[in-house]
Amino acid sequence: xxxxxxxxxxxxxxxxxxxxxxxxxxxxxxxxxxxxxxxxxxxxxxxxxxxxxxxxxxxxxxxxxxxxxxxxxxxxxxxxxxxxxxxxxxxxxxxxxxxxxxxxxxxxxxxxxxxxxxxxxxxxxxxxxxxxxxxxxxxxxxxxxxxxxxxxxxxxxxxxxxxxxxxxxxxxxxxxxxxxxxxxxxxxxxxxxxxxxxxxxxxxxxxxxxxxxxxxxxxxxxxxxxxxxxxxxxxxxxxxxxxxxxxxxxxxxxxxxxxxxxxxxxxxxxxxxxxxxxxxxxxxxxxxxxxxxxxxxxxxxxxxxxxxxxxxxxxxxxxxxxxxxxxxxxxxxxxxxxxxxxxxxxxxxxxxxxxxxxxxxxxxxxxxxxxxxxxxxxxxxxxxxxxxxxxxxxxxxxxxxxxxxxxx
Amino acid sequence: xxxxxxxxxxxxxxxxxxxxxxxxxxxxxxxxxxxxxxxxxxxxxxxxxxxxxxxxxxxxxxxxxxxxxxxxxxxxxxxxxxxxxxxxxxxxxxxxxxxxxxxxxxxxxxxxxxxxxxxxxxxxxxxxxxxxxxxxxxxxxxxxxxxxxxxxxxxxxxxxxxxxxxxxxxxxxxxxxxxxxxxxxxxxxxxxxxxxxxxxxxxxxxxxxxxxxxxxxxxxxxxxxxxxxxxxxxxxxxxxxxxxxxxxxxxxxxxxxxxxxxxxxxxxxxxxxxxxxxxxxxxxxxxxxxxxxxxxxxxxxxxxxxxxxxxxxxxxxxxxxxxxxxxxxxxxxxxxxxxxxxxxxxxxxxxxxxxxxxxxxxxxxxxxxxxxxxxxxxxxxxxxxxxxxxxxxxxxxxxxxxxxxxxx
Numbered sequence: 076x077x078x079x080x081x082x083x084x085x086x087x088x089x090x091x092x093x094x095x096x097x098x099x100x101x102x103x104x105x106x107x108x109x110x111x112x113x114x115x116x117x118x119x120x121x122x123x124x125x126x127x128x129x130x131x132x133x134x135x136x137x138x139x140x141x142x143x144x145x146x147x148x149x150x151x152x153x154x155x156x157x158x159x160x161x162x163x164x165x166x167x168x169x170x171x172x173x174x175x176x177x178x179x180x181x182x183x184x185x186x187x188x189x190x191x192x193x194x195x196x197x198x199x200x201x202x203x204x205x206x207x208x209x210x211x212x213x214x215x216x217x218x219x220x221x222x223x224x225x226x227x228x229x230x231x232x233x234x235x236x237x238x239x240x241x242x243x244x245x246x247x248x249x250x251x252x253x254x255x256x257x258x259x260x261x262x263x264x265x266x267x268x269x270x271x272x273x274x275x276x277x278x279x280x281x282x283x284x285x286x287x288x289x290x291x292x293x294x295x296x297x298x299x300x301x302x303x304x305x306x307x308x309x310x311x312x313x314x315x316x317x318x319x320x321x322x323x324x325x326x327x328x329x330x331x332x333x334x335x336x337x338x339x340x341x342x343x344x345x346x347x348x349x350x351x352x353x354x355x356x357x358x359x360x361x362x363x364x365x366x367x368x369x370x371x372x373x374x375x376x377x378x379x380x381x382x383x384x385x386x387x388x389x390x391x392x393x394x395x396x397x398x399x400x401x402x403x404x405x406x407x408x409x410x411x412x413x414x415x416x417x418x419x420x421x422x423x424x425x426x427x428x429x430x431x432x433x434x435x436x437x438x439x440x441x442x443x444x445x446x447x448x449x450x451x452x453x454x455x456x457x458x459x460x461x462x463x464x465x466x467x468x469x470x471x472x473x474x475x476x477x478x479x480x481x482x483x
Numbered sequence: 484x485x486x487x488x489x490x491x492x493x494x495x496x497x498x499x500x501x502x503x504x505x506x507x508x509x510x511x512x513x514x515x516x517x518x519x520x521x522x523x524x525x526x527x528x529x530x531x532x533x534x535x536x537x538x539x540x541x542x543x544x545x546x547x548x549x550x551x552x553x554x555x556x557x558x559x560x561x562x563x564x565x566x567x568x569x570x571x572x573x574x575x576x577x578x579x580x581x582x583x584x585x586x587x588x589x590x591x592x593x594x595x596x597x598x599x600x601x602x603x604x605x606x607x608x609x610x611x612x613x614x615x616x617x618x619x620x621x622x623x624x625x626x627x628x629x630x631x632x633x634x635x636x637x638x639x640x641x642x643x644x645x646x647x648x649x650x651x652x653x654x655x656x657x658x659x660x661x662x663x664x665x666x667x668x669x670x671x672x673x674x675x676x677x678x679x680x681x682x683x684x685x686x687x688x689x690x691x692x693x694x695x696x697x698x699x700x701x702x703x704x705x706x707x708x709x710x711x712x713x714x715x716x717x718x719x720x721x722x723x724x725x726x727x728x729x730x731x732x733x734x735x736x737x738x739x740x741x742x743x744x745x746x747x748x749x750x751x752x753x754x755x756x757x758x759x760x761x762x763x764x765x766x767x768x769x770x771x772x773x774x775x776x777x778x779x780x781x782x783x784x785x786x787x788x789x790x791x792x793x794x795x796x797x798x799x800x801x802x803x804x805x806x807x808x809x810x811x812x813x814x815x816x817x818x819x820x821x822x823x824x825x826x827x828x829x830x831x832x833x834x835x836x837x838x839x840x841x842x843x844x845x846x847x848x849x850x851x852x853x854x855x856x857x858x859x860x861x862x863x864x865x866x867x868x869x870x871x872x873x874x875x876x877x878x879x880x881x882x883x884x885x886x887x888x889x890x891x
Contacts, residue, residue, distance in 0.1 A: 268711025285710060289756060299861060301745035301768045302693060302837030303676025306736055313746045314732050320725035328714055337709035338721045339756045341749065348697060348747045348766040358756040360709045429710030453712060 076419045077181040077475045081464035084471070087173050088464075091117070092165035101458025102169075104159045105205035105230075107135070107243035114157055118172065118197055125180050127195070130254070134215045135199040135245045138254050139176075141183055143482065145190040150257045151482040153178065153474060154196030155264055156212055156433055160204045164460020166265045170448070170467070172197045174263040178475035182483075189482040191258065201433050205230045205239075213436035215247065217255050222247070257441040259408055259481050262434045263474050264445060265462055269453035270426060277469040278423035279447030280412045284435045285333065285362035285427060286369045286401035292380060295390040298345060298353025310389055312355040313343060318383045323359075323376055333427050334372060336361040364401045364427045402435040408444035408477070415476035421469045446470050446477075484827045485589040485883045489872035492879070495581050496872075499525070500573035509866025510577075512567045513613035513638075515543070515651035522565055526580065526605055533588050535603070538662070542623045543607040543653045546662050547584075549591055551890065553598040558665045559890040561586065561882060562604030563672055564620055564841055568612045572868020574673045578856070578875070580605045582671040586883035590891075597890040599666065609841050613638045613647075621844035623655065625663050630655070665849040667816055667889050670842045671882050672853060673870060677861035678834060685877040686831035687855030688820045692843045693741065693770035693835060694777045694809035700788060703798040706753060706761025718797055720763040721751060726791045731767075731784055741835050742780060744769040772809045772835045810843040816852035816885070823884035829877045854878050854885075 094114040096103040104110045115137050119129045122139035129139045137157075143149060155171025175195040182189065198216075203209030206228050214220040225236040240247065271279050296310030320338050327336045340358035359376060363369035377393065384391040409425070416423040428434075428445060437443040448470035451461045502522040504511040512518045523545050527537045530547035537547045545565075551557060563579025583603040590597065606624075611617030614636050622628040633644040648655065679687050704718030728746050735744045748766035767784060771777035785801065792799040817833070824831040836842075836853060845851040856878035859869045 266711060267708055268713075269707075269716055270711070270713060273716060287710070299677075300675055300838060300863065301747055302695070302743065302770050302839075303674060303678070304743070304837070304861060305676075305678060305740050306732075306743055307740075308677055308681060311732075311745075313728060313749070317725040317728035317732070320721060321729055324714075324719075324722050324725070332713050332715075335710065335712070335714055337719075337757070337759050339709055339758050339760060340754050341721070341751055342754075343749055346748050348768055349745070350747050351745050352747060360756055362710050429712070430708060431710075453707060455708065 079468045079471045084464040102159045103161050106158050106200040107239040133247045136212050137197040139195040141193045143192040144188045147192050149191040150194050152194040152257045152260045156198040156201035158200045160202050160456045171263045174471045191482040206236050213433040217440045260437045260443045262445045265450045266447040267455035271449040276424040278473050279426045281428045281445035282404050282409050283364040283427045284402040287362045287399045289397035290359040291394045293356045293392040295354050299351040301349040311351050313352045315387050315389050322379050334363045402438045404444040405442035411477050487876045487879045492872040509570050510567045511569050514566050514608040515647040541655045544620050545605040547603040549601045551600040552596045555600045557599040558602050560602040560665045560668045564606040564609035566608045568610050568864045579671045582879045599890040614644050621841040625848050668845045668851045670853045673858045674855040675863035679857040684832040686829050686881050687834045689836045689853035690812050690817050691772040691835045692810040695770045695807045697805035698767040699802045701764045701800040703762050707759040709757040719759050721760045723795045723797050730787050742771045810846045812852040813850035819885050819888050
């Protein structure tokens with residue numbers, strides 16, 4: 076097994092995460108910004124120093140390849156996205172690129188040229204933080220993004236998507252090669268949850284990414300004076316909301332993991348102390364790794380809301396505006412990961428991902444799996460995002476052993 | 484019984500409610516504004532035409548008196564407040580002044596000079612709409628307002644209270660007489676609720692004004708990623724809130740009228756779809772006519788909140804920032820009102836007031852009661868506030884008969 080030094084992880088992550096649009100703690104590196112161009116260029120130099128062949132596609136995804144000795148057209152790839160959210164942490168996305176670099180560099184140093192090609196992928200964009208479009212990097216690799224998708228979108232400062240892209244040196248209309256042929260893709264990422272930390276595990280082998288449904292629900296009852304309207308004459312939307320939330324959360328707890336449901340957003344009208352609330356809008360976000368389980372729970376949600384609103388004569392509008400299917404990871408790659416963790420006595424756990432990742436775009440196209448490393452307190456998309464380097468070592472070792480198994 | 488004409492009610496209400504700071508539907512007449520000065524002046528002329536003696540106190544409360552023939556120092560008074568909220572209706576406050584005028588004028592015309600004096604009171608202010616101070620009129624009558632209370636307060640345009648008062652021609656430091664001696668005070672007001680309408684009654688005899696407690700409650704759990712945090716690892720404040728609301732409303736329904744409880748205000752942090760809410764603030768407003776019942780329910784509220792937050796390890800801050808006792812009306816005056824309603828076959832109901840009124844300031848000082856007339860849909864503090872004149876007639880007749888009973 077490779078010897079990965081925590082100090083080396085910290086050195087590399089401090090260096091790459093310091094390339095930011097803003098000074099201070101954390102990293103802000105939006106698609107096609109100055110620091111984005113600088114980071115891709117800096118990584119290119121790093122990878123070229125390690126004698127890898129570096130290429131860009133038409134939108135700025137970068138590929139660094141160590142050619143295979145026997146079947147160089149067979150590609151075993153690893154990587155993640157180089158962009159961050161505004162005031163993001165030092166690990167989200169870029170750790171996956173650096174982990175691929177440390178693993179592939181270590182493998183070549185220790186075992187020489189692989190039989191199949193090994194490739195680092197530094198993807199242009201995943202977060203959707205600058206423009207209202209996410210997975211721009213991975214979708215372009217597989218020809219899933221359309222010109223029309225970004226033709227009319229602008230950032231917060233009014234800069235059109237295409238202008239930003241061309242100023243960064245890329246033009247998606249040019250006839251550059253795609254890099255969509257792979258035998259396997261393995262993405263390492265921080266968990267962004269607290270499951271590994273609570274379970275005291277260092278490596279998560281992801282076997283599925285959750286499907287997700289999001290609703291906006293509007294309730295309309297009657298705004299009334301809080302003093303002069305007897306309880307029996309009220310159509311109180313907050314009363315109705317409380318029953319809906321309690322019953323749906325109770326049911327989710329009864330069904331158990333990996334089902335989650337969240338009531339994250341709520342606005343009430345008029346929202347004053349002495350008026351019975353007459354209108355409200357709230358959100359529901361529910362996720363599961365199994366399509367049928369997710370669909371069944373959505374039916375329960377809809378029936379519960381309908382029941383409580385009808386009982387209270389409250390008008391209902393319910394809008395399911397996000398409905399993404401679960402994405403299973405490739406079982407063969409999951410098996411490889413589990414085998415190398417067992418062989419090398421790594422402290423692992425097979426688990427699912429509750430958040431979206433580039434791997435969900437890859438998985439329907441090429442054999443794909445993910446490795447999670449712990450996130451302290453599950454904090455992410457925040458400058459406080461952190462994992463001790465010593466807790467990342469086993470994840471990179473698992474990645475390296477899997478790449479060795481697949482490419483040597 | 485007096486013959487009160489609906490057309491005359493409409494004519495007078497249209498006239499007085501048209502004196503407004505703003506054009507259009509509804510009335511805006513803030514304390515010491517131009518339209519406030521104009522309205523009090525117009526009423527003075529109206530009352531003087533009816534041969535009443537009109538006087539102002541130091542803050543602008545107006546008193547119009549028909550002197551009694553036998554014991555003129557015994558005063559039977561009726562009236563309400565001349566100010567309105569911003570974009571208020573045409574009935575709130577001013578109907579009580581006009582009802583007193585129509586009743587007293589009608590009594591004198593029909594029955595001649597009363598034995599005791601009859602007095603209309605047009606109070607300067609009740610709403611607290613221009614300055615952050617309510618019941619300025621009634622509190623000054625009984626010497627309950629202090630100079631310090633208004634010394635440093637300003638309206639939204641930065642005009643100090645005292646400047647506004649002096650510009651309107653009043654100076655609370657001058658040595659003018661108080662008008663605090665009364666044998667009885669009866670205030671007619673719109674219900675501002677839907678009780679009389681639902682019960683199909685035209686006259687409400689108010690036997691108590693509710694006591695009121697208001698809380699601000701802050702919950703602090705943990706903000707977490709909506710996808711990556713399993714249900715069992717959450718400290719979800721909205722989940723906790725739902726249990727609190729449902730249990731407290733269930734208990735209020737079980738206890739029954741006249742107890743009410745309202746969760747009118749809520750803010751959650753960060754209030755986004757895909758984050759388990761970590762913090763929230765909400766309000767509770769609860770009211771009852773009986774002090775012990777109100778105190779007992781407040782204990783239940785506090786215990787319920789404490790229980791649910793402790794069960795979920797959620798930090799709690801609870802602030803009881805309003806705690807006003809119930810105010811019973813004078814039983815003898817209530818009896819007089821009930822007797823005249825029965826004698827004259829008026830369609831009445833004894834009830835409580837769920838909102839505050841000038842009468843709650845009067846009641847501890849002089850024998851006081853209130854008459855309610857219906858409010859269509861309970862709408863008030865809104866240009867849509869309305870009651871058909873035909874539904875006000877019986878209220879004014881009840882008032883007139885009670886004044887006759889007390890003063891003749």
